[in-house]
Amino acid sequence: MTYLWRARRRALRREPLQSALLILSLALGVAVVVAVDLVNAASRTAMASASAQLEGFSTHRLEGPGGSLDLATYAELRRAWRQGTLLASEDRVRGFAPVLEGRLRLGDGRGLVLLGIDPFASLQNVAFSDAGQATSALAWESFLLQPGAAFLPDGFLSAEGLALGDAIPVQGRPPLTVLGTLPGDDGASAQPLAVVDLATAQEWLGVTDRLSRIDLALTPPATQSLGRRALERLFPGLLLPNKAPPVALHPALRARYPGLMVRSQAETRLALGGLASAFQLNLAAMGLLAMVVGLYLLYGALTFSVRRRLESFGRFRALGVPQGQLRSLVLREALVFASLGALLGLGLGRVLAGGLLGLVSDTLAGLYDQVAIAALPFDPVPYLKGLLLALGGAFFVAWPLAGEAARAPLLPRAGRPLAPPIRLSGAVGLGLGAALLLSFPTGYLGALAALAALLLAGAQLVAPVTGGLLRVLGRLAEPLPLGLRLPLREASRGLGRAQLALAALVVALATAVGMTIMVSSFRLTVADWLTERLDAPVLVRGAALGADRPVLEAALHAAREAGVVSGWVWRQGVEDWLEPHPVSVVLLEAEGRPAPQLRLSEPLARRLARPDAPTLSWPGRLDGAQALAPFYRAYGGGRPELEMPRALWQGPAPEGPWGLAIYGDAEVLERRLAPILPDGAEMLAQGPVKARALAIFDRTFRVTAVLQTLAGLVAGVGLLSAFAGLALDRQRQLSALRVLGAPRRFAARQLLLEAGLLASLAGLCALPLGLLAAWVLCDAVNLRAFLWTLDFHVPAGAFLQALALALGAGLLAALGPALRAALAPPAHVLEVLRAEG
């Protein structure tokens, strides 16, 4: 066997750059996959731990209207729970834990989440500890008896230099006392958590008559199929959070306490995590794309290398080398490349993940106060996955080539193509598959699969389309001088060698174009939506706003008479059920503004499967069937929303947070209203709110841009390798031309022109494919995953950018070989000619 390897090593040594670039492109692919997985897993962990801190072991929460519960209701619900009459379905409640949650300000102005629990019923995952020991009974006794006794995160205490028994100053309240520590927080959270007894929480938050909610633990816990769990583990971020089936209260309780509802913690997280899911989905998809591009390049390189050696494989066979040995040689060669690439990629991935972490962490911190990723946790799965993808992928692409090598003809046949045959049927099949996936309700995963299929189909078409274009150009160029015709001809000939690299470039560029269009459409839509939602120059919000309504109303009327205000709209949010969906109802009252209408948000309309319904019937909430205005856009994620004029509401007296949108001169308004605003009410100017929302949006997608660039880089490296190979193939011809008197610059110019031509054509191919990808992303993936549609917006820059990128990549890749060709001393030129015989 050694002679086979020796022969192979000789061949490799002749093309060291090719091999190095191939390994590099594979390594980059693996690195992106590993980095994205590491970062996604880390952000999942951070988000899960932030919500787990507040949710503990609970699976659901029981909330009253307006997100609170009075104590008498709590006592009654507790009895119902004990008797098994809390839920409409079978008796599944195994944990029932009252919670009062609120925010305090520390002495220095930072926020502090105060979580009041009942230690006898707690579902919190808090392992209270006391200086490393189990909490003493005395500490527990103090927890209940001593007002202000609190457990705080270990990390926070050490960061603040606080010890057990120390007082923590709190604005407007007596200080809290450190009674014990909570593990699991490294102090990096934007807002620390203090766990206190319910009584302390009531006293410190100034609400002694109510609770925030009751956390429930239902059995069986949200069952996840084994397949889903495995997918979650292997592709963190690819699957959207599970929507738990709705859990309904017992009819007697629902009749008695309208507005009381059970929502799953997953749903709460989903409400918070709409954007985060979109974001992680993006990352996961980009990671996979980079890997596919890497494997595609490996396939190209291997194909080329095997086809080139078919003759020598035939010779080996004639000498009696068994077929199995040849097959194994090719497979081992692929695996060696893949292993080297994967090993390099794993290390690179870790480094890359460290770099991405900051970006992702910023994004999450922008989306959620609570979440901060401190460090990458050690997780072997992404590394293993990267390794397996590289090795498995290499084996997969090398298998048919190994067969080809093993069956190499004993006698050389002329005219054997070096490039893999273009299978148009493959492209057609993939296209049909994509069409089917898009035509049937296959969910967002189906849409993503369709996207992948379309990209691959497009990749298959790159070579024939480019070839066709080159032929057309060649014919058009016939009257032109040889210096211009030659590159066209040579580009056609070089297509074979470069076609897979070009296809990879097309996939990367098309994805970039698609993503750019999608993100730009998304941004524009969200900006429009924000403009529509935040059309009033001044917004006021606060739970107590309703109680002070007469005072505010009087001030507003006075302001209107003074000509400062043109109108205003009162909003109140009510949590309710529109069977079988939990919904947020927004009750509207307008003064001096267009009358509000009954209308559903797009996600709700789609969820109800009635985007165009003319009326809505909602027994108990609406009087008969009421006319529905067309749905409105909503991108907040979470609990779907509907709006209605307050006068239409027939349900129980609504309880929920109030908002007030005021139209008029912002500056004057702020001066006039600020003094009469009730405690806890906040006045916001429209501009900053909108700017902040868009800034969060932009930050969310910044990482995507980085990954897009990386996927492009993988393709660029592939291209580099392909053009280097091309130059190698052309060495003899160019040397001959040099010997015949062509100037030094000629060879360089030829190579650059060829590369620029091929790459530009690839860039052209990427445009329609990118447009198609954008359409699938906007109209299928987003719609299916989040039930919202995006306005399609194609920034011209996206196309120009893609073309420039393609041309730049091509020229850059050919620059090295071109320089070498130009600078080669005449002696070397002769040497080449002699060696090539």
Next chain:
Amino acid sequence: MRRARGGLALLLLSLLAGGAGAAELRAGAVLGADADGFLRAEAPRPFRFPEDHGVKPAYRTQWWYLTAHFRDEAGQPYGVQFTLFRQGLRAPGREAPRASPLATEALWMAHLALTTPEGHAAEERFARDALALAGVHAAPFRLWLDDWILEGDGSAADHPFPGRLQATLRAGGKRYRLTLALGAARGPVLQGEEGLSLKSRETGSASYYYSYTRLPATLTLQAEGRTVAAEGLGWFDREWSSGALAPDQVGWDWLALHLASGHDLMLFRLRGADGEVAGVQEGTLVAPDGSQRRLAPDAYRFTPVPGARWTGPHGGAWPVRWRLNVPALGVDDVLSAVRPDQHNDLTVPYWEGMVCFEGDRDSCGYLEMTGYEPPTDGARASVE
């Protein structure tokens, strides 16, 4: 939850059981006793009914304890145990005024256990002393934690019985609804020295303790669409204390027995680490006419039958057969558990279940045993 519960177990252990290690629910006890301002049971006192059925907030620990054994028409045994504990965290008058109605100065804990021919199940509940989630009214008698309710029918002004226990027990994925109708009572019987029941000679720790020893009882049990009715006898104890066990006491054995002859017998003994009586053993015999007498330690023998042990889930070896010899009654028989696994695996695990004479299955009662298994983590920590 487990870890939070572990902390809770620790709290309860140290509050209910003092430093003695294992589960000492019945003997009651404390940290540091009366430095906290709780009253101690030190001398006999006149009992006043119905007031004494109610809460004694001046004492740290108190409980109301009902056990009952039954046979259905086919002669199959059934047993029910229902206990409500109240643990004062701070003596009355020492609390600072608080604005929150959820602020608590005491904890409530209740245990409900059911033995059927198919198995044994136990559930535990907790409540803070707020929002009337749990409590005891002396008259009309009513005792509850959530929907576990034991109440008198009001026909006996000074006594809890006749009355009724209604409760739902959830265990092992099943829900049992049980109703105990309890008839007119014999008693109350004052235990120990006129109701002062000594628990440790060394520390002088004692409790006030009286019993209603023979309550005609009917059980109606509904589970999984099936209803079972059974007849039997119940026993109700009421006890309060602020005292502590002595350090050498690791557990106890307590027996309440209804003899077919109409006699009722209560025995308990506190054990040291060697398994022998540590300091105190006590016995009371109630004759069919209601007259009672204390039994001197040499008037009876109550010892485990060697080798007859049931291994509990935490590794303890529980003696589930006992030889009882009371010469004055002509009793010499072996009491054995109707099931060996009547172990309440709760925050504080212990064994409590129905026992009958092997030679006379109409003489049955309830046996409670503690301290036979290695201390739990919580208990170990409390010793440290």
